[in-house]
Amino acid sequence: MAEKAKVAVLISGSGTNMAALLYASRLPDCPYEIVLVGSNKAEAAGLRLAEAEGVPTFALPHKGMSREEHDAAMEAVVVEHGARFIALAGYMRILSEGFVERWEGRMLNIHPSLLPKYTGLHTHDRAIAAGDSHGGCTVHLVTADLDEGPVLGQVPVAILPGDTADTLAARVLFAEHQLYARCLAALVRRETSxxxxxxxxxxxxxxxxxxxxxxxxxxxxxxxxxxxxxxxxxxxxxxxxxxxxxxxxxxxxxxxxxxxxxxxxxxxxxxxxxxxxxxxxxxxxxxxxxxxxxxxxxxxxxxxxxxxxxxxx
The missing domain is CATH 3.90.1150.30 (Aspartate Aminotransferase, domain 1)
Structure with missing residues (x-):
C-alpha cells in the first residue's frame, strides 16, 4: 500500500470535525493520517481528545503576536511533523495571505452553508431567515478570499418547520462529519491519480x-x-x-x-x-x-x- 498522506488539523474549539477526520483515517484503505492537531487556544477541548488518541498536539495563543508571526510559528510545527496537507476544522482565525499562498491547493476548510451562499458567520440564522428549504455544508480549498475557494463537495440538509439555528446546526454537523473525511481522502488521492x-x-x-x-x-x-x-x-x-x-x-x-x-x-x-x-x-x-x-x-x-x-x- 502507498504511504499515507500526512495531514495536520488546526482547531480552535471542541474538535468534532477533527475527530471525524481522525477516526476515518483509521479505517482500512484511508489514504491519509493525522500527524498533528494544532490550535490557537491552549484550552481547546479537541486537543485533549487528540492527546488521548495518541496524536501529537500543539497550542500557541495568538495574543500579542501579529497574524504573520503567529501563522509562521504554527506553520513551522506543521512542517516539522511532515504534513503535506492542512485541514481547518473550526479554526477561528483568518490566515495571512502568505500562509494561504504557500499551501495553495493543499489546505482545505469546512463551512456550514451551501457556498456561495452565506459566507462568514451566522450561516444557519441567515438560511432560516431567507426561507431556504435547505441549509448544509461545503468543503472547499482555502484561498485568500474568505470562504470562496474551489468547492470540493457539499451536502444539503433540510430545514424543518420550527428550526432554530441551533437545531439546524446540530443536523448539519452530522453531514459535516460525513463530508469532510471523504473530501480530504479524495484530495490526497488525486496527487497520485x-x-x-x-x-x-x-x-x-x-x-x-x-x-x-x-x-x-x-x-x-x-x-x-x-x-x-x-x-x-x-x-x-x-x-x-x-x-x-x-x-x-x-x-x-x-x-x-x-x-x-x-x-x-x-x-x-x-x-x-x-x-x-x-x-x-x-x-x-x-x-x-x-x-x-x-x-x-x-x-x-x-x-x-x-x-x-x-x-x-
Missing part, C-alpha cells in the same frame, strides 16, 4: 506557444506543431508502475547529476537516450513550478529559433 497528474502537465505544456498533444507509444506526448516533441508522460509504461514526466535536458552529465541527486524521483528513461530525463509525478509532492520550468526549457530545446525568440529568455 494518473488522470489528474497528466491533466496538470497538459495544462502547462499546452500553455507554451504552438504546442500540441498527440499519443505516442501509449503515452501523452507534447510537441511544437509540425515540429519536434518536447515532453511525454509515462503512465505505467511497460508495467513499471510509475507516472513520470519525460523532458529534454542538456545531456549525459545533467542526467547523471539529476539521478544522483534524487534517485527516487529521477531516472534514465529507457529508449530515450542521454538527452532526456524522467521525473516521477506520483510521489505526492510535485513542485508544479519546477515542472512548468522544465517543460519550458524542454520546449526551448526543440522550438524553431523564430518561435523561441518570442519567449522572454
Amino acid at each position: 494518473p488522470e489528474w497528474l497528466i491533466g496538470q502537465v497538459r495544462e502547462r505544456a499546452l500553455a507554451l506557444p504552438d504546442a500540441d498533444e498527440t499519443l505516442s507509444h501509449g503515452m501523452a506526448c507534447f510537441g511544437v506543431i509540425k515540429g519536434k516533441k518536447f515532453a511525454y508522460v509515462s503512465n505505467d509504461h511497460h508495467g513499471d508502475g510509475r507516472v513520470a514526466l519525460l523532458v529534454k535536458i542538456s545531456g549525459a552529465d545533467e542526467q547523471e547529476q539529476l539521478v544522483e541527486s534524487d534517485p527516487v524521483r529521477f531516472y534514465r528513461p529507457a529508449y530515450f537516450g542521454d538527452g532526456w530525463i524522467a521525473m516521477r509525478l506520483d510521489l505526492g509532492d510535485v513542485d508544479w513550478d519546477d515542472v512548468a520550468d522544465r517543460l519550458r526549457r524542454s520546449w526551448l530545446a526543440v522550438a524553431p529559433r523564430k518561435l523561441a525568440a518570442m519567449m522572454d529568455v
Whole structure:
C-alpha cells in the first residue's frame, strides 16, 4: 500500500470535525493520517481528545503576536511533523495571505452553508431567515478570499418547520462529519491519480506557444506543431508502475547529476537516450513550478529559433 498522506488539523474549539477526520483515517484503505492537531487556544477541548488518541498536539495563543508571526510559528510545527496537507476544522482565525499562498491547493476548510451562499458567520440564522428549504455544508480549498475557494463537495440538509439555528446546526454537523473525511481522502488521492497528474502537465505544456498533444507509444506526448516533441508522460509504461514526466535536458552529465541527486524521483528513461530525463509525478509532492520550468526549457530545446525568440529568455 502507498504511504499515507500526512495531514495536520488546526482547531480552535471542541474538535468534532477533527475527530471525524481522525477516526476515518483509521479505517482500512484511508489514504491519509493525522500527524498533528494544532490550535490557537491552549484550552481547546479537541486537543485533549487528540492527546488521548495518541496524536501529537500543539497550542500557541495568538495574543500579542501579529497574524504573520503567529501563522509562521504554527506553520513551522506543521512542517516539522511532515504534513503535506492542512485541514481547518473550526479554526477561528483568518490566515495571512502568505500562509494561504504557500499551501495553495493543499489546505482545505469546512463551512456550514451551501457556498456561495452565506459566507462568514451566522450561516444557519441567515438560511432560516431567507426561507431556504435547505441549509448544509461545503468543503472547499482555502484561498485568500474568505470562504470562496474551489468547492470540493457539499451536502444539503433540510430545514424543518420550527428550526432554530441551533437545531439546524446540530443536523448539519452530522453531514459535516460525513463530508469532510471523504473530501480530504479524495484530495490526497488525486496527487497520485494518473488522470489528474497528466491533466496538470497538459495544462502547462499546452500553455507554451504552438504546442500540441498527440499519443505516442501509449503515452501523452507534447510537441511544437509540425515540429519536434518536447515532453511525454509515462503512465505505467511497460508495467513499471510509475507516472513520470519525460523532458529534454542538456545531456549525459545533467542526467547523471539529476539521478544522483534524487534517485527516487529521477531516472534514465529507457529508449530515450542521454538527452532526456524522467521525473516521477506520483510521489505526492510535485513542485508544479519546477515542472512548468522544465517543460519550458524542454520546449526551448526543440522550438524553431523564430518561435523561441518570442519567449522572454
